[in-house]
Amino acid sequence: MAQKVKNIAIVQKNERIGTDIYSIWLKDEQIAANAKPGQFVSVYTGEADKLLPRPISICEIDKENGLLRLVFRVVGAGTRLFAALAEGDTVEVMGPLGNGFCLEGFKKAILIGGGIGIPPMLELAKQLDCEKQIVLGYRDELFLNEEFEPYGRVYLSTEDGSAGTKGNVIDAIRANDLDCDMILACGPTPMLRGIKAYAEEKGIRAQISMEEKMACGIGACLACVCKSREKDHHTNVNNKRICKDGPVFYADEVEL
Protein backbone atom coordinates (compact mmCIF):
# COMPACT_ATOMS: atom_id res chain seq x y z
CA MET A 1 0.00 0.00 0.00
CA ALA A 2 1.23 3.44 -0.89
CA GLN A 3 2.60 5.40 2.02
CA LYS A 4 0.38 8.14 3.38
CA VAL A 5 2.08 11.35 4.39
CA LYS A 6 1.20 14.59 6.11
CA ASN A 7 2.62 17.53 4.21
CA ILE A 8 2.30 21.24 3.80
CA ALA A 9 0.75 21.71 0.36
CA ILE A 10 0.88 24.90 -1.67
CA VAL A 11 -2.29 26.33 -3.16
CA GLN A 12 -1.92 26.74 -6.94
CA LYS A 13 -5.37 27.97 -7.71
CA ASN A 14 -8.67 28.34 -5.90
CA GLU A 15 -11.90 29.29 -7.63
CA ARG A 16 -15.57 29.34 -6.89
CA ILE A 17 -17.46 27.11 -9.32
CA GLY A 18 -20.92 27.22 -7.74
CA THR A 19 -22.88 29.02 -5.05
CA ASP A 20 -21.01 27.27 -2.21
CA ILE A 21 -18.71 25.08 -4.29
CA TYR A 22 -14.97 25.67 -4.57
CA SER A 23 -12.29 24.05 -6.72
CA ILE A 24 -8.78 24.13 -5.33
CA TRP A 25 -5.54 22.83 -6.87
CA LEU A 26 -2.85 21.85 -4.36
CA LYS A 27 0.79 21.17 -5.12
CA ASP A 28 1.99 18.08 -3.29
CA GLU A 29 4.11 15.72 -5.33
CA GLN A 30 4.16 12.87 -2.82
CA ILE A 31 0.42 12.67 -2.34
CA ALA A 32 -0.27 13.17 -6.06
CA ALA A 33 2.19 10.40 -6.93
CA ASN A 34 0.42 7.88 -4.71
CA ALA A 35 -3.22 8.90 -5.10
CA LYS A 36 -5.90 6.76 -6.77
CA PRO A 37 -9.48 7.55 -7.81
CA GLY A 38 -11.86 7.35 -4.86
CA GLN A 39 -9.25 8.13 -2.23
CA PHE A 40 -9.45 11.23 -0.05
CA VAL A 41 -7.22 13.58 1.90
CA SER A 42 -7.54 15.06 5.38
CA VAL A 43 -7.24 18.83 5.24
CA TYR A 44 -6.23 20.60 8.46
CA THR A 45 -7.48 24.03 9.45
CA GLY A 46 -4.30 24.82 11.40
CA GLU A 47 -6.48 26.29 14.15
CA ALA A 48 -6.95 24.44 17.44
CA ASP A 49 -10.51 25.75 17.81
CA LYS A 50 -11.33 23.70 14.67
CA LEU A 51 -9.07 20.82 15.45
CA LEU A 52 -10.43 17.92 13.44
CA PRO A 53 -9.12 17.46 9.91
CA ARG A 54 -11.73 17.71 7.16
CA PRO A 55 -11.91 14.64 4.90
CA ILE A 56 -12.25 15.75 1.26
CA SER A 57 -12.34 13.45 -1.76
CA ILE A 58 -9.78 13.81 -4.52
CA CYS A 59 -11.40 15.19 -7.68
CA GLU A 60 -8.42 15.08 -10.03
CA ILE A 61 -4.82 13.88 -9.87
CA ASP A 62 -2.10 15.41 -12.05
CA LYS A 63 0.89 13.19 -11.32
CA GLU A 64 3.08 14.89 -13.92
CA ASN A 65 2.85 18.25 -12.19
CA GLY A 66 2.39 16.91 -8.66
CA LEU A 67 -1.06 18.43 -8.30
CA LEU A 68 -4.30 17.41 -6.62
CA ARG A 69 -7.67 18.97 -7.23
CA LEU A 70 -10.26 19.10 -4.46
CA VAL A 71 -13.80 20.27 -5.08
CA PHE A 72 -15.74 20.92 -1.89
CA ARG A 73 -18.83 22.61 -0.55
CA VAL A 74 -18.62 25.24 2.17
CA VAL A 75 -20.63 23.79 5.03
CA GLY A 76 -19.01 25.34 8.10
CA ALA A 77 -16.12 27.28 9.56
CA GLY A 78 -13.43 24.84 8.38
CA THR A 79 -14.44 24.70 4.73
CA ARG A 80 -15.04 28.47 4.81
CA LEU A 81 -11.37 28.81 5.74
CA PHE A 82 -10.35 26.61 2.79
CA ALA A 83 -12.56 28.64 0.44
CA ALA A 84 -10.55 31.73 1.41
CA LEU A 85 -7.18 30.20 0.53
CA ALA A 86 -5.37 32.03 -2.25
CA GLU A 87 -2.62 31.09 -4.68
CA GLY A 88 0.65 30.67 -2.80
CA ASP A 89 -1.00 29.98 0.57
CA THR A 90 -0.15 26.75 2.33
CA VAL A 91 -2.40 24.18 3.95
CA GLU A 92 -1.63 20.98 5.83
CA VAL A 93 -2.89 17.86 4.09
CA MET A 94 -2.59 14.15 4.91
CA GLY A 95 -3.06 11.55 2.25
CA PRO A 96 -3.78 9.69 0.19
CA LEU A 97 -6.26 8.02 2.54
CA GLY A 98 -8.64 5.12 2.10
CA ASN A 99 -8.78 2.41 -0.54
CA GLY A 100 -10.25 3.95 -3.70
CA PHE A 101 -12.32 2.31 -6.43
CA CYS A 102 -11.48 -1.02 -8.06
CA LEU A 103 -11.00 -0.29 -11.78
CA GLU A 104 -10.95 -3.80 -13.18
CA GLY A 105 -13.19 -6.82 -13.69
CA PHE A 106 -16.06 -5.24 -15.62
CA LYS A 107 -16.77 -4.07 -19.17
CA LYS A 108 -19.58 -1.54 -18.97
CA ALA A 109 -20.02 0.81 -16.06
CA ILE A 110 -22.45 3.38 -14.74
CA LEU A 111 -20.68 6.08 -12.75
CA ILE A 112 -23.01 7.88 -10.38
CA GLY A 113 -22.28 11.05 -8.44
CA GLY A 114 -24.75 12.85 -6.22
CA GLY A 115 -24.21 16.42 -5.01
CA ILE A 116 -20.84 16.87 -3.39
CA GLY A 117 -20.23 13.15 -4.12
CA ILE A 118 -19.71 14.11 -7.78
CA PRO A 119 -16.06 15.32 -7.58
CA PRO A 120 -14.30 11.96 -6.96
CA MET A 121 -16.13 10.50 -9.97
CA LEU A 122 -14.18 12.81 -12.30
CA GLU A 123 -10.76 11.23 -11.77
CA LEU A 124 -12.46 7.84 -11.88
CA ALA A 125 -14.07 8.71 -15.22
CA LYS A 126 -10.64 9.74 -16.55
CA GLN A 127 -8.85 6.58 -15.44
CA LEU A 128 -11.53 3.96 -16.00
CA ASP A 129 -10.85 2.10 -19.24
CA CYS A 130 -14.21 0.66 -20.30
CA GLU A 131 -17.59 1.74 -21.68
CA LYS A 132 -18.83 4.49 -19.36
CA GLN A 133 -22.19 6.08 -18.71
CA ILE A 134 -22.10 8.93 -16.25
CA VAL A 135 -25.10 9.91 -14.15
CA LEU A 136 -24.88 13.09 -12.11
CA GLY A 137 -27.57 14.08 -9.62
CA TYR A 138 -28.11 17.62 -8.38
CA ARG A 139 -30.63 19.44 -6.24
CA ASP A 140 -30.81 22.35 -8.73
CA GLU A 141 -27.53 24.12 -9.54
CA LEU A 142 -25.15 22.19 -11.83
CA PHE A 143 -21.36 22.04 -11.38
CA LEU A 144 -18.54 19.98 -12.94
CA ASN A 145 -20.98 18.27 -15.36
CA GLU A 146 -19.33 19.67 -18.50
CA GLU A 147 -15.94 18.36 -17.37
CA PHE A 148 -17.26 14.79 -17.51
CA GLU A 149 -18.30 15.00 -21.16
CA PRO A 150 -14.96 13.87 -22.70
CA TYR A 151 -15.15 10.60 -20.76
CA GLY A 152 -18.62 9.23 -21.54
CA ARG A 153 -22.24 10.02 -22.14
CA VAL A 154 -23.48 12.23 -19.31
CA TYR A 155 -27.03 11.95 -17.92
CA LEU A 156 -28.31 14.48 -15.43
CA SER A 157 -30.99 14.46 -12.79
CA THR A 158 -32.22 17.43 -10.80
CA GLU A 159 -34.72 17.50 -7.96
CA ASP A 160 -36.47 20.54 -9.43
CA GLY A 161 -36.38 19.24 -13.03
CA SER A 162 -34.37 22.23 -14.25
CA ALA A 163 -31.93 19.92 -16.09
CA GLY A 164 -32.09 16.29 -17.20
CA THR A 165 -34.50 13.89 -15.56
CA LYS A 166 -36.65 15.35 -12.79
CA GLY A 167 -35.96 13.32 -9.69
CA ASN A 168 -32.91 11.41 -8.51
CA VAL A 169 -30.10 9.44 -10.16
CA ILE A 170 -32.06 6.17 -10.13
CA ASP A 171 -34.91 7.96 -11.94
CA ALA A 172 -32.37 9.08 -14.57
CA ILE A 173 -31.02 5.53 -14.97
CA ARG A 174 -34.52 4.12 -15.44
CA ALA A 175 -35.65 6.95 -17.75
CA ASN A 176 -32.66 6.35 -20.03
CA ASP A 177 -32.82 2.56 -19.77
CA LEU A 178 -29.14 2.28 -18.84
CA ASP A 179 -27.49 -1.05 -18.20
CA CYS A 180 -24.05 -2.13 -17.01
CA ASP A 181 -22.13 -4.83 -15.19
CA MET A 182 -20.74 -2.49 -12.49
CA ILE A 183 -22.05 0.61 -10.74
CA LEU A 184 -19.54 2.98 -9.15
CA ALA A 185 -21.06 5.69 -6.98
CA CYS A 186 -20.46 8.44 -4.46
CA GLY A 187 -23.08 10.59 -2.80
CA PRO A 188 -25.29 11.07 0.24
CA THR A 189 -26.35 7.99 2.20
CA PRO A 190 -30.01 8.00 1.03
CA MET A 191 -28.74 7.93 -2.58
CA LEU A 192 -26.36 5.07 -1.81
CA ARG A 193 -29.17 3.19 -0.11
CA GLY A 194 -31.24 3.58 -3.31
CA ILE A 195 -28.32 2.39 -5.44
CA LYS A 196 -27.75 -0.64 -3.24
CA ALA A 197 -31.44 -1.59 -3.63
CA TYR A 198 -31.33 -0.95 -7.39
CA ALA A 199 -28.17 -3.06 -7.79
CA GLU A 200 -29.77 -5.90 -5.85
CA GLU A 201 -32.94 -5.64 -7.95
CA LYS A 202 -30.93 -5.83 -11.19
CA GLY A 203 -28.39 -8.36 -9.94
CA ILE A 204 -25.39 -6.13 -10.65
CA ARG A 205 -22.51 -5.31 -8.37
CA ALA A 206 -21.98 -1.80 -7.10
CA GLN A 207 -19.02 -0.02 -5.53
CA ILE A 208 -20.20 2.77 -3.27
CA SER A 209 -18.09 5.46 -1.61
CA MET A 210 -19.41 6.27 1.85
CA GLU A 211 -18.97 9.17 4.22
CA GLU A 212 -19.19 9.66 7.95
CA LYS A 213 -17.87 12.12 10.51
CA MET A 214 -14.18 11.32 10.99
CA ALA A 215 -11.55 12.21 13.59
CA CYS A 216 -8.18 10.54 12.99
CA GLY A 217 -8.73 9.62 9.31
CA ILE A 218 -6.31 6.67 9.56
CA GLY A 219 -8.31 3.91 11.23
CA ALA A 220 -7.37 4.38 14.88
CA CYS A 221 -10.27 6.16 16.55
CA LEU A 222 -13.24 4.12 15.25
CA ALA A 223 -15.45 7.21 14.79
CA CYS A 224 -16.37 6.58 11.14
CA VAL A 225 -17.60 3.01 11.08
CA CYS A 226 -20.34 1.49 8.97
CA LYS A 227 -22.19 -1.75 9.54
CA SER A 228 -20.77 -4.66 7.60
CA ARG A 229 -22.55 -7.87 6.65
CA GLU A 230 -19.65 -10.06 7.73
CA LYS A 231 -17.56 -9.77 10.85
CA ASP A 232 -14.62 -7.52 9.96
CA HIS A 233 -11.14 -9.04 10.26
CA HIS A 234 -9.75 -6.00 12.08
CA THR A 235 -12.54 -4.85 14.36
CA ASN A 236 -13.75 -8.41 15.09
CA VAL A 237 -17.33 -7.07 15.04
CA ASN A 238 -19.75 -6.24 12.19
CA ASN A 239 -18.20 -2.82 11.65
CA LYS A 240 -15.81 -1.54 9.04
CA ARG A 241 -13.77 1.64 9.23
CA ILE A 242 -14.80 3.98 6.42
CA CYS A 243 -11.53 5.94 6.51
CA LYS A 244 -9.28 2.89 6.29
CA ASP A 245 -11.22 -0.10 4.90
CA GLY A 246 -13.28 2.27 2.71
CA PRO A 247 -14.46 4.78 1.76
CA VAL A 248 -15.33 2.49 -1.19
CA PHE A 249 -17.18 -0.73 -0.39
CA TYR A 250 -19.11 -3.21 -2.48
CA ALA A 251 -22.74 -2.45 -1.71
CA ASP A 252 -23.36 -6.06 -0.71
CA GLU A 253 -20.62 -5.84 1.96
CA VAL A 254 -22.30 -3.12 4.00
CA GLU A 255 -25.65 -2.32 5.55
CA LEU A 256 -27.07 1.14 5.02
Place this chain on the structure above:
Amino acid sequence: MNLKVTIAGVEWKNPVTTASGTFGSGAEYSEFVDLNKLGAVTTKGVANVPWPGNPTPRIAETYGGMLNAIGLQNPGVDVFVKRDIPMLRQYDTNIIVNVCGKTTEDYIAVVERLANEDVDMLEINISCPNVKEGGIAFGQDPKAVEAITAEVKKYAKQPVIMKLSPNVTSIVEMAKAAEAGGADALSMINTLTGMKIDIKKRCFALANKTGGMSGPAVKPVAVRMVYQTAQAVKIPIIGMGGICTAEDALEFIMAGATAVSVGTANFYQPDATIKVAEGIEAYMKEYGIEDINSLIGCVK
Protein backbone atom coordinates in the same frame (compact mmCIF):
# COMPACT_ATOMS: atom_id res chain seq x y z
CA MET B 1 19.43 15.74 32.05
CA ASN B 2 16.89 13.20 33.26
CA LEU B 3 13.50 12.73 31.62
CA LYS B 4 12.81 9.36 33.24
CA VAL B 5 9.94 8.96 35.64
CA THR B 6 8.88 5.93 37.66
CA ILE B 7 5.25 5.04 38.23
CA ALA B 8 4.42 2.12 40.52
CA GLY B 9 7.89 0.70 39.98
CA VAL B 10 7.70 0.94 36.18
CA GLU B 11 10.34 3.18 34.63
CA TRP B 12 9.30 5.36 31.69
CA LYS B 13 12.00 6.89 29.44
CA ASN B 14 9.96 10.09 29.40
CA PRO B 15 6.67 11.16 30.96
CA VAL B 16 4.58 11.01 27.75
CA THR B 17 1.95 8.44 26.80
CA THR B 18 -1.17 8.34 24.65
CA ALA B 19 -4.69 8.83 25.98
CA SER B 20 -6.76 5.68 25.61
CA GLY B 21 -9.06 5.59 22.59
CA THR B 22 -7.28 8.23 20.55
CA PHE B 23 -4.42 6.07 19.33
CA GLY B 24 -5.84 2.58 18.74
CA SER B 25 -3.08 0.20 19.76
CA GLY B 26 -0.53 2.36 17.98
CA ALA B 27 -0.24 0.48 14.66
CA GLU B 28 -1.97 3.18 12.58
CA TYR B 29 -0.02 6.01 14.20
CA SER B 30 3.31 4.21 13.86
CA GLU B 31 3.45 5.62 10.30
CA PHE B 32 3.74 9.09 11.83
CA VAL B 33 5.23 8.48 15.28
CA ASP B 34 8.32 6.55 16.37
CA LEU B 35 6.71 4.63 19.21
CA ASN B 36 10.19 4.00 20.66
CA LYS B 37 10.23 7.64 21.68
CA LEU B 38 7.20 7.41 23.95
CA GLY B 39 7.28 6.66 27.66
CA ALA B 40 4.34 4.34 27.14
CA VAL B 41 1.56 3.52 24.71
CA THR B 42 -1.86 3.35 26.34
CA THR B 43 -4.20 1.25 24.21
CA LYS B 44 -7.83 1.72 23.40
CA GLY B 45 -10.09 0.03 25.95
CA VAL B 46 -10.36 -3.72 25.66
CA ALA B 47 -13.15 -5.87 27.09
CA ASN B 48 -13.49 -9.60 27.68
CA VAL B 49 -15.58 -10.01 24.50
CA PRO B 50 -15.86 -7.89 21.30
CA TRP B 51 -18.05 -4.79 21.63
CA PRO B 52 -19.68 -3.22 18.55
CA GLY B 53 -19.86 0.30 20.01
CA ASN B 54 -22.50 2.96 19.41
CA PRO B 55 -24.39 4.00 16.27
CA THR B 56 -22.95 6.84 14.14
CA PRO B 57 -22.43 9.78 14.12
CA ARG B 58 -20.02 9.04 16.94
CA ILE B 59 -18.16 12.35 17.00
CA ALA B 60 -18.76 16.06 16.62
CA GLU B 61 -16.37 18.96 16.68
CA THR B 62 -16.91 21.68 19.29
CA TYR B 63 -15.09 24.95 19.83
CA GLY B 64 -11.57 23.98 20.85
CA GLY B 65 -12.50 20.36 21.24
CA MET B 66 -14.80 17.57 20.30
CA LEU B 67 -17.43 15.18 21.60
CA ASN B 68 -17.16 11.46 21.14
CA ALA B 69 -19.46 8.58 21.84
CA ILE B 70 -17.62 5.68 20.25
CA GLY B 71 -19.04 3.35 22.88
CA LEU B 72 -15.83 1.42 23.54
CA GLN B 73 -15.92 -0.59 20.33
CA ASN B 74 -13.16 -3.16 20.68
CA PRO B 75 -12.22 -6.56 19.24
CA GLY B 76 -12.15 -8.34 22.60
CA VAL B 77 -9.17 -9.38 24.68
CA ASP B 78 -8.32 -12.57 22.75
CA VAL B 79 -7.72 -10.79 19.44
CA PHE B 80 -5.99 -7.97 21.31
CA VAL B 81 -3.55 -10.36 23.00
CA LYS B 82 -2.74 -12.24 19.79
CA ARG B 83 -2.43 -9.24 17.49
CA ASP B 84 -1.73 -6.02 19.37
CA ILE B 85 0.64 -7.05 22.16
CA PRO B 86 3.21 -8.64 19.77
CA MET B 87 2.94 -5.57 17.50
CA LEU B 88 3.63 -3.20 20.41
CA ARG B 89 6.40 -5.39 21.82
CA GLN B 90 8.50 -4.65 18.74
CA TYR B 91 8.97 -1.19 20.22
CA ASP B 92 11.00 -0.10 23.20
CA THR B 93 8.14 1.42 25.17
CA ASN B 94 5.85 0.45 28.03
CA ILE B 95 2.48 -1.08 27.20
CA ILE B 96 -0.46 0.13 29.24
CA VAL B 97 -3.64 -1.79 28.49
CA ASN B 98 -6.87 0.09 29.11
CA VAL B 99 -9.48 -2.32 30.46
CA CYS B 100 -13.23 -1.81 30.22
CA GLY B 101 -16.19 -3.86 31.36
CA LYS B 102 -19.89 -3.83 32.15
CA THR B 103 -19.68 -5.86 35.34
CA THR B 104 -17.01 -6.57 37.95
CA GLU B 105 -16.69 -10.04 36.42
CA ASP B 106 -15.98 -8.53 32.97
CA TYR B 107 -13.11 -6.44 34.34
CA ILE B 108 -11.68 -9.40 36.22
CA ALA B 109 -11.90 -11.62 33.15
CA VAL B 110 -9.71 -9.18 31.18
CA VAL B 111 -7.29 -8.61 34.05
CA GLU B 112 -6.89 -12.38 34.54
CA ARG B 113 -6.44 -12.94 30.81
CA LEU B 114 -3.66 -10.32 30.81
CA ALA B 115 -2.00 -11.58 34.01
CA ASN B 116 0.62 -13.66 32.21
CA GLU B 117 0.92 -11.47 29.14
CA ASP B 118 3.85 -9.17 28.48
CA VAL B 119 2.23 -5.87 29.38
CA ASP B 120 3.59 -3.32 31.83
CA MET B 121 0.58 -1.68 33.43
CA LEU B 122 -3.22 -1.85 33.44
CA GLU B 123 -5.45 1.19 33.26
CA ILE B 124 -8.94 0.45 34.50
CA ASN B 125 -11.60 2.54 32.79
CA ILE B 126 -14.34 3.21 35.33
CA SER B 127 -15.22 6.50 33.74
CA CYS B 128 -16.49 6.09 30.17
CA PRO B 129 -19.54 8.34 29.90
CA ASN B 130 -20.80 6.67 26.72
CA VAL B 131 -21.70 3.20 27.84
CA LYS B 132 -24.89 2.81 29.81
CA GLU B 133 -24.03 -0.23 31.87
CA GLY B 134 -20.71 -0.45 33.67
CA GLY B 135 -17.97 2.02 32.91
CA ILE B 136 -19.12 5.19 34.55
CA ALA B 137 -21.45 3.32 36.94
CA PHE B 138 -18.32 2.19 38.80
CA GLY B 139 -16.76 5.62 38.79
CA GLN B 140 -19.35 7.93 40.34
CA ASP B 141 -19.67 6.47 43.83
CA PRO B 142 -16.66 6.30 46.18
CA LYS B 143 -17.75 2.96 47.64
CA ALA B 144 -18.03 1.46 44.14
CA VAL B 145 -14.64 2.91 43.15
CA GLU B 146 -12.98 1.39 46.19
CA ALA B 147 -14.71 -1.97 45.69
CA ILE B 148 -13.84 -2.35 41.97
CA THR B 149 -10.28 -1.24 42.64
CA ALA B 150 -9.87 -3.81 45.41
CA GLU B 151 -11.38 -6.58 43.23
CA VAL B 152 -9.13 -5.79 40.28
CA LYS B 153 -6.08 -5.64 42.54
CA LYS B 154 -6.81 -9.19 43.76
CA TYR B 155 -6.31 -10.56 40.25
CA ALA B 156 -3.91 -8.13 38.61
CA LYS B 157 -0.27 -9.09 38.14
CA GLN B 158 0.66 -5.66 36.77
CA PRO B 159 0.39 -2.29 38.51
CA VAL B 160 -3.15 -0.91 38.40
CA ILE B 161 -3.97 2.62 37.28
CA MET B 162 -7.56 3.71 37.93
CA LYS B 163 -8.90 6.15 35.33
CA LEU B 164 -11.21 8.69 36.94
CA SER B 165 -14.21 10.60 35.66
CA PRO B 166 -14.55 14.36 36.03
CA ASN B 167 -18.35 13.95 35.96
CA VAL B 168 -18.60 13.78 39.74
CA THR B 169 -19.16 16.23 42.59
CA SER B 170 -15.68 15.62 43.99
CA ILE B 171 -13.00 13.85 41.99
CA VAL B 172 -10.76 14.03 45.06
CA GLU B 173 -13.18 11.71 46.92
CA MET B 174 -13.00 9.21 44.02
CA ALA B 175 -9.21 9.44 43.99
CA LYS B 176 -9.02 8.75 47.73
CA ALA B 177 -11.41 5.81 47.30
CA ALA B 178 -9.22 4.34 44.55
CA GLU B 179 -6.16 4.77 46.75
CA ALA B 180 -7.97 3.10 49.65
CA GLY B 181 -8.84 0.21 47.32
CA GLY B 182 -5.15 -0.30 46.59
CA ALA B 183 -4.70 1.55 43.28
CA ASP B 184 -1.06 1.98 42.28
CA ALA B 185 -1.70 5.15 40.27
CA LEU B 186 -4.45 7.36 38.86
CA SER B 187 -5.25 8.57 35.35
CA MET B 188 -7.25 11.73 35.12
CA ILE B 189 -9.32 13.10 33.62
CA ASN B 190 -11.61 11.13 31.32
CA THR B 191 -13.94 13.21 29.15
CA LEU B 192 -16.59 15.64 30.37
CA THR B 193 -20.14 14.70 29.42
CA GLY B 194 -21.48 17.14 26.85
CA MET B 195 -24.06 17.62 24.13
CA LYS B 196 -24.27 19.32 20.76
CA ILE B 197 -27.36 20.07 18.73
CA ASP B 198 -27.36 20.34 14.96
CA ILE B 199 -29.62 23.35 14.41
CA LYS B 200 -29.86 22.79 10.63
CA LYS B 201 -31.22 19.27 11.03
CA ARG B 202 -32.81 19.96 14.44
CA CYS B 203 -31.36 16.86 16.00
CA PHE B 204 -28.54 15.77 18.27
CA ALA B 205 -25.12 15.89 16.63
CA LEU B 206 -24.34 12.45 18.10
CA ALA B 207 -26.50 9.37 17.71
CA ASN B 208 -25.88 8.74 21.42
CA LYS B 209 -27.25 12.25 22.21
CA THR B 210 -24.45 12.88 24.73
CA GLY B 211 -20.72 12.36 24.36
CA GLY B 212 -17.46 12.90 26.13
CA MET B 213 -15.87 16.29 25.58
CA SER B 214 -12.11 16.47 25.09
CA GLY B 215 -9.54 18.75 23.52
CA PRO B 216 -7.80 21.98 24.51
CA ALA B 217 -11.03 23.56 25.80
CA VAL B 218 -11.12 21.17 28.81
CA LYS B 219 -7.51 21.67 29.90
CA PRO B 220 -8.03 24.20 32.74
CA VAL B 221 -10.63 21.91 34.33
CA ALA B 222 -8.23 18.98 34.13
CA VAL B 223 -5.25 20.91 35.53
CA ARG B 224 -7.35 22.05 38.50
CA MET B 225 -8.50 18.47 39.19
CA VAL B 226 -4.97 17.08 38.96
CA TYR B 227 -3.73 19.77 41.35
CA GLN B 228 -6.47 19.14 43.94
CA THR B 229 -6.00 15.38 43.74
CA ALA B 230 -2.23 15.61 44.03
CA GLN B 231 -2.68 17.41 47.35
CA ALA B 232 -4.91 14.62 48.66
CA VAL B 233 -3.31 11.31 47.62
CA LYS B 234 0.16 9.75 47.75
CA ILE B 235 -0.06 7.62 44.61
CA PRO B 236 1.23 9.04 41.31
CA ILE B 237 -1.06 10.70 38.78
CA ILE B 238 -1.01 10.48 35.00
CA GLY B 239 -2.52 13.80 33.92
CA MET B 240 -4.55 14.35 30.77
CA GLY B 241 -7.24 16.55 29.33
CA GLY B 242 -6.60 18.76 26.33
CA ILE B 243 -2.82 18.47 26.18
CA CYS B 244 -1.63 19.65 22.75
CA THR B 245 1.81 21.08 23.47
CA ALA B 246 4.76 20.71 25.85
CA GLU B 247 3.59 23.86 27.63
CA ASP B 248 0.25 22.17 28.32
CA ALA B 249 2.02 19.04 29.56
CA LEU B 250 4.28 21.07 31.85
CA GLU B 251 1.23 22.67 33.49
CA PHE B 252 -0.03 19.20 34.43
CA ILE B 253 3.40 18.14 35.71
CA MET B 254 3.78 21.27 37.81
CA ALA B 255 0.26 20.72 39.14
CA GLY B 256 1.34 17.30 40.39
CA ALA B 257 1.20 14.80 37.52
CA THR B 258 4.13 12.38 37.23
CA ALA B 259 3.32 11.73 33.58
CA VAL B 260 0.93 12.98 30.93
CA SER B 261 -1.26 11.57 28.15
CA VAL B 262 -1.84 13.17 24.78
CA GLY B 263 -5.27 12.39 23.34
CA THR B 264 -7.39 14.51 21.05
CA ALA B 265 -4.30 16.39 19.87
CA ASN B 266 -3.32 13.24 17.93
CA PHE B 267 -6.19 14.01 15.56
CA TYR B 268 -5.00 17.57 15.08
CA GLN B 269 -1.37 16.61 14.79
CA PRO B 270 -0.55 12.89 14.40
CA ASP B 271 2.92 13.32 15.94
CA ALA B 272 1.70 15.49 18.84
CA THR B 273 3.10 12.98 21.38
CA ILE B 274 6.62 13.36 20.00
CA LYS B 275 6.30 17.15 19.86
CA VAL B 276 5.25 17.17 23.52
CA ALA B 277 8.16 14.93 24.59
CA GLU B 278 10.68 16.99 22.61
CA GLY B 279 9.20 20.23 23.89
CA ILE B 280 9.53 19.14 27.52
CA GLU B 281 13.20 18.41 26.91
CA ALA B 282 13.66 21.79 25.24
CA TYR B 283 12.01 23.54 28.19
CA MET B 284 14.33 21.74 30.64
CA LYS B 285 17.37 22.83 28.63
CA GLU B 286 16.18 26.40 28.42
CA TYR B 287 15.53 26.66 32.14
CA GLY B 288 18.46 24.50 33.28
CA ILE B 289 16.31 21.78 34.84
CA GLU B 290 18.41 18.67 35.52
CA ASP B 291 15.62 16.29 36.47
CA ILE B 292 12.00 16.24 35.31
CA ASN B 293 11.08 14.87 38.74
CA SER B 294 11.98 18.22 40.29
CA LEU B 295 9.10 19.79 38.34
CA ILE B 296 6.43 17.35 39.52
CA GLY B 297 4.05 19.23 41.79
CA CYS B 298 6.48 22.14 42.06
CA VAL B 299 3.61 24.64 42.07
CA LYS B 300 1.91 24.52 45.44
